Amino acid sequence: MGGGARAVNPQTTAERLGHNRFVLDEAESHIEIDQEVCRRTGTGKRLVAVCPAGVYSELEDGTILAEYAACLECGTCLAVASPGALRWHYPRGGFGVGFREG
Ligand code: SF4
Structure with missing residues (x-):
């Protein structure tokens, strides 16, 4: 086992996520919510x-918003959504997040 000390990245998670690059598909959201199913199932x-x-985010009336750009x-x-509550797919080619090491 190597005994060398590991370098600690002093950046916060928010700072690290800030290095990502997002290409927004303004014509199409890759997330759709069925409000009725969401409400009924607690999704x-x-x-x-x-x-x-x-x-x-959830509005006062229980409506769920999805700011898909982030x-x-x-x-x-997908792991926590009840069947039918959420339709999610990867953004179309060329759109979405690009991860960069910061
Ligand atoms: S895929 Fe991850 S980041 Fe995107 S909406 Fe779902 S939980 Fe949030």
Whole structure:
């Protein structure tokens, strides 16, 4: 086992995510929400809680918004969504997030 000290990256998660490059597809969102299914199954609150990019937010009336431009394409929301509540696919070619090491 190597005993060398590991370099610690002093950047915060927000700073590291700030290095990413996003190409927004203004013509088409890659996220669609069925508000009724979301409300009935409690999916909306789970989406808000788990998305690391803060894509989802909930209005006072329970409507779930998706600011898809900030999506990191991690797929976590798919793991917590009840069937029929969320339609998610990767952005069309050339659009979406590009990860850069910072
Ligand atoms: S794929 Fe990840 S970053 Fe994108 S909306 Fe779902 S949880 Fe958020």
